[in-house]
Amino acid sequence: MKDILRSLVETLSALSELKWVVVHNHWQTDFLRFYRSQTNYNITKENDSIGVSLYKGKKNYAFNIDNPNQEKIDTAIAKALAIIDSLPEDPDFVDIETDLRRANSKASPNNIKALSLETKTQILDTLAKAVAPYKFSIYGTFICNYSQRQLLNSNGLDKSSDTSPIYLEVKAVHDESQVTVLETFGGEDFNRFDLEDFSSRLVQKVLYATSEIVDVEPGAYEVVLAPRCIAEYVQYLCYGMSAQALDQHSSFFEGKIGEQVFPENITIVDDPSDPDIISSSYSYDGHLYQRLPLVEKGVFKNFFTDCYYSHKTGLPENGNSGNCIVLNNGDKSLEEMIGSIKKGLYISSLHYMNFINPKETSLTGLTRDGTFLIEDGKITKVVNNLRFTERIERILSHITMLEKRAYTIPFSGNYEFFGIEAIKAPHVVVQDFNITSSTFTI
Amino acid sequence: MEAKIKQIIEKLNIPSLQFADVRITKTDMEGIYFQNGFLRNYGSDTDSYAIGIRVLKNGCWGFAGSRNIAAANIEKLIQTAISNAVHGSKFTKEPVNFKPLSPTIAEYAFQPKINPFDMAQEEKLGFVAALADAIKPQGKIVHSMVSAQFMRQEKYYINTEGSYSHTLVYNTLPMMMVVASDGAQVQSRTWPGHMSAGRGGFELFYDQKFKENTERIIKEATDLLTAPMIEDDKADIIIGNGHLALQLHESVGHATEADRIFGMEISYAGKTFVKPQMLGNFQYGSDLVTIYSDSSDPRGMGYHPLDDEGVPGKRTDIIKDGILKDQQTSRHIAHMLGLEPSSNMKASFGDDIPLVRMTNLCLAPQKGSLDQLIADTEHGYLLDFTKTWSIDDNRNNFQFTTEIGYKIQDGKIVGIVKEPTYFGITQDFWNSCDRICGPEEWEYHGTFHCGKGEPGQAMLLSHGIAPARFRKINTKVSY
Numbered sequence: 079m080k081d082i083l084r085s086l087v088e089t090l091s092a093l094s095e096l097k098w099v100v101v102h103n104h105w106q107t108d109f110l111r112f113y114r115s116q117t118n119y120n121i122t123k124e125n126d127s128i129g130v131s132l133y134k135g136k137k138n139y140a141f142n143i144d145n146p147n148q149e150k151i152d153t154a155i156a157k158a159l160a161i162i163d164s165l166p167e168d169p170d171f172v173d174i175e176t177d178l179r180r181a182n183s184k185a186s187p188n189n190i191k192a193l194s195l196e197t198k199t200q201i202l203d204t205l206a207k208a209v210a211p212y213k214f215s216i217y218g219t220f221i222c223n224y225s226q227r228q229l230l231n232s233n234g235l236d237k238s239s240d241t242s243p244i245y246l247e248v249k250a251v252h253d254e255s256q257v258t259v260l261e262t263f264g265g266e267d268f269n270r271f272d273l274e275d276f277s278s279r280l281v282q283k284v285l286y287a288t289s290e291i292v293d294v295e296p297g298a299y300e301v302v303l304a305p306r307c308i309a310e311y312v313q314y315l316c317y318g319m320s321a322q323a324l325d326q327h328s329s330f331f332e333g334k335i336g337e338q339v340f341p342e343n344i345t346i347v348d349d350p351s352d353p354d355i356i357s358s359s360y361s362y363d364g365h366l367y368q369r370l371p372l373v374e375k376g377v378f379k380n381f382f383t384d385c386y387y388s389h390k391t392g393l394p395e396n397g398n399s400g401n402c403i404v405l406n407n408g409d410k411s412l413e414e415m416i417g418s419i420k421k422g423l424y425i426s427s428l429h430y431m432n433f434i435n436p437k438e439t440s441l442t443g444l445t446r447d448g449t450f451l452i453e454d455g456k457i458t459k460v461v462n463n464l465r466f467t468e469r470i471e472r473i474l475s476h477i478t479m480l481e482k483r484a485y486t487i488p489f490s491g492n493y494e495f496f497g498i499e500a501i502k503a504p505h506v507v508v509q510d511f512n513i514t515s516s517t518f519t520i
Numbered sequence: 521m522e523a524k525i526k527q528i529i530e531k532l533n534i535p536s537l538q539f540a541d542v543r544i545t546k547t548d549m550e551g552i553y554f555q556n557g558f559l560r561n562y563g564s565d566t567d568s569y570a571i572g573i574r575v576l577k578n579g580c581w582g583f584a585g586s587r588n589i590a591a592a593n594i595e596k597l598i599q600t601a602i603s604n605a606v607h608g609s610k611f612t613k614e615p616v617n618f619k620p621l622s623p624t625i626a627e628y629a630f631q632p633k634i635n636p637f638d639m640a641q642e643e644k645l646g647f648v649a650a651l652a653d654a655i656k657p658q659g660k661i662v663h664s665m666v667s668a669q670f671m672r673q674e675k676y677y678i679n680t681e682g683s684y685s686h687t688l689v690y691n692t693l694p695m696m697m698v699v700a701s702d703g704a705q706v707q708s709r710t711w712p713g714h715m716s717a718g719r720g721g722f723e724l725f726y727d728q729k730f731k732e733n734t735e736r737i738i739k740e741a742t743d744l745l746t747a748p749m750i751e752d753d754k755a756d757i758i759i760g761n762g763h764l765a766l767q768l769h770e771s772v773g774h775a776t777e778a779d780r781i782f783g784m785e786i787s788y789a790g791k792t793f794v795k796p797q798m799l800g801n802f803q804y805g806s807d808l809v810t811i812y813s814d815s816s817d818p819r820g821m822g823y824h825p826l827d828d829e830g831v832p833g834k835r836t837d838i839i840k841d842g843i844l845k846d847q848q849t850s851r852h853i854a855h856m857l858g859l860e861p862s863s864n865m866k867a868s869f870g871d872d873i874p875l876v877r878m879t880n881l882c883l884a885p886q887k888g889s890l891d892q893l894i895a896d897t898e899h900g901y902l903l904d905f906t907k908t909w910s911i912d913d914n915r916n917n918f919q920f921t922t923e924i925g926y927k928i929q930d931g932k933i934v935g936i937v938k939e940p941t942y943f944g945i946t947q948d949f950w951n952s953c954d955r956i957c958g959p960e961e962w963e964y965h966g967t968f969h970c971g972k973g974e975p976g977q978a979m980l981l982s983h984g985i986a987p988a989r990f991r992k993i994n995t996k997v998s999y
Contacts, residue, residue: 107975109974111787112611113782113783113784113786114614114782115613116613117581117608117609118581118784119581119583119604119608120580120583120604121583121873121975122584122585123585124586124588125871126587126588131563137559138559138562139563140561141566142563142564142565143567144565144569144570145568145569145587145588145589150567154566157564161641164642165559166558166559166645168558168560169558195603195608199608199610202611203611217786217787218786219787219788221974249787251783256791258786326662326663327662327663327699327701327706328699328706429790430911432908432910433908434908434939434941438705442919442997444912446790446912446913463912463913463914463917465919467919467997467999468999514919514943514999515943517913517916519913519916520914
């Protein structure tokens with residue numbers, strides 16, 4: 079592949095009227111999916127691809143080649159050169175990435191090789207046995223991924239990075255009632271996985287899930303949102319923090335830089351330097367990924383701005399995209415938070431959220447994988463999954479307590495090439511959370 | 521390629537494997553994206569081969585996929601697939617099993633009226649550029665886009681039972697959208713909605729009347745800025761094809777994928793409220809409602825002569841006269857449920873494992889035109905063009921917002937409403953259906969982006985649909 083890339087760069091460099099970007103991706107994955115405490119299937123996949131974007135003045139054409147060889151590349155370049163002159167211009171295009179700074183080198187081990195299928199099935203067998211006495215079975219996925227990315231462009235940029243995330247998602251499901259609870263592990267260092275601790279947290283949730291199942295009426299509730307939930311709301315909020323959303327007039331934060339948008343107890347930062355976060359060395363375009371304050375003590379600070387939208391909107395480029403989000407923690411223990419609630423809900427996880435109107439941050443979605451009733455400061459019953467219709471802006475403005483410790487929550491990006499993002503967030507208490515209907519199912 | 525895939529299956533036709541199959545796809549894709557009147561992205565991905573080898577050994581599936589179809593790599597894939605099955609079988613208590621099928625041999629090649637990969641560049645880009653220019657920002661319109669995705673896929677399938685198919689299809693996803701703003705709020709209109717994909721080539725731009733609807737979406741997006749919202753707590757709603765396809769997709773299509781019954785998709789796509797004991801007796805909808813899966817209809821993107829595990833394409837009634845009759849199944853799951861396999865196993869590319877997927881899932885037409893249905897409605901709303909969609913883990917509680925609603929009073933449209941939102945419970949909703957339009961209104965709508973599985977696969981599929989009316993639906997959501 080090195081010879082193919084070298085030859086490609088030489089060919090493109092000889093075309094002095096062009097600017098170009100070349101991305102080489104090598105990707106492998108091992109997926110073990112399980113259900114009813116047994117294997118569903120084992121998948122191994124791999125791909126090598128080269129993507130090329132050519133710019134002639136303000137004209138642009140791009141192509142991608144899977145499993146590339148010299149003949150395929152020559153054909154694709156010839157086609158691109160034959161087309162590009164005839165294309166209309168994009169007047170907003172100014173330049174490709176110019177940030178040549180490099181990150182400190184970080185080599186990831188190939189966890190596919192490090193974590194055998196045999197080890198995976200042994201871990202799953204242990205977890206299945208741990209929940210079986212309570213009539214629960216395990217369902218989920220155990221993934222190892224390895225990807226290498228090299229990005230080169232005609233401005234002299236040549237940057238490489240590799241990642242090898244591991245993601246274990248275990249749902250314990252009651253064999254009759256279908257009550258479900260979730261536990262996850264995500265990261266690049268499997269030495270941080272503590273099977274005993276993981277198993278004990280899963281069993282603790284299973285114990286909560288064995289209580290009576292009830293329904294609740296629609297209305298405003300005081301709720302404890304698990305870190306996964308508030309993390310997901312913040313992820314959705316980040317949509318409006320992009321310069322692209324600003325440019326498309328669909329950002330809640332339009333005209334609000336420097337304004338108090340949330341209470342002072344809210345601080346959000348995109349921070350690849352946080353040791354608990356799965357870090358990104360570079361942005362998609364190759365810009366060095368660095369810490370970026372987004373909301374400081376409730377004041378909105380910055381939009382995520384890439385090269386294209388920096389030129390288009392006049393905002394300074396930072397290359398951030400919200401891959402390393404951290405929500406500040408507070409000063410309460412989880413016990414204090416739950417204990418403070420006379421009647422409310424504990425929400426473990428969210429499902430199928432979608433914006434109604436992104437500019438006002440209104441959305442709808444559902445609870446999933448464990449919703450519980452809190453009565454007199456204690457979790458007492460399982461509640462059917464519920465629908466909420468809310469504005470994220472309102473949820474953040476109604477946070478009255480933040481837990482004193484934060485958790486790293488892995489999220490799997492599951493379209494096309496699998497990846498993992500992590501968000502760090504604490505439990506929070508939210509007042510007047512708007513439940514709009516019950517699903518009548520668990 | 522036929523010789524190559526036959527050589528591979530010979531290597532897998534060994535006693536130690538219960539079953540094996542191989543898929544090879546060659547895919548060409550092209551995408552055009554205009555933003556605010558200007559060409560923002562134009563690109564292609566051509567001659568992309570992908571291969572997948574699936575084996576069943578010791579009652580467990582093993583799979584290996586790659587974009588590299590060189591002989592040396594194929595040997596490696598075979599060994600990896602077998603090894604994956606062997607290791608997986610150590611954590612198995614209910615071995616996979618299913619009935620054998622007689623071999624089927626099939627060839628199919630679709631030819632579009634206008635091949636997007638061969639047509640003149642000027643005609644293709646010129647037409648899309650003219651659309652982009654017609655809807656570029658002006659007045660209250662602050663953002664616009666026109667996009668086209670073209671896909672050509674040639675597929676070879678073979679299995680150890682002797683079945684073999686070779687197919688070639690073309691699919692196109694055309695779309696345009698405008699966003700209007702008054703500074704405080706934004707409203708959007710698309711054409712022809714989010715389910716605009718179909719089997720065919722560039723002719724879909726003409727068939728779907730893009731040019732004829734540019735002014736309409738500009739006017740409607742602008743008018744929505746000052747339109748009222750629905751104030752009724754409950755209302756009769758007629759749902760147009762631009763949205764009903766998604767209602768069908770989410771609340772019937774995914775709910776009746778039988779892998780969900782057994783929790784095979786819990787970790788990603790979710791479960792279903794449907795239980796095996798409901799088959800044959802569950803009143804899923806009113807007696808007007810017949811919904812079927814039809815992979816034998818070549819008009820839809822879900823057509824195939826054989827699915828991705830060798831089951832011939834067929835029509836299966838999922839709901840007949842309102843009663844739940846069948847499921848969308850794989851051979852394994854059909855065996856578990858005591859059903860015949862429904863020919864719903866599909867993989868997006870050769871290197872993807874097949875999953876239970878919708879093919880052409882259709883609502884059977886009844887009678888009458890949309891105009892007649894509106895004329896027969898005393899008070900209600902015609903809702904169309906999906907804006908927001910959400911449904912729970914069990915596919916029981918849904919909430920949708922459409923881009924626009926047309927208020928109906930005394931059989932006539934008297935105005936529009938913005939962000940019309942309705943919600944309900946799947947069974948109650950389909951039981952409230954009291955009218956479905958006839959064949960003259962029935963058409964296919966489709967998507968390129970139905971996500972399922974891990975690693976994720978985006979499936980192309982179609983829904984045959986005709987506008988329908990639903991009585992006393994919840995239309996008041998306060999937030």
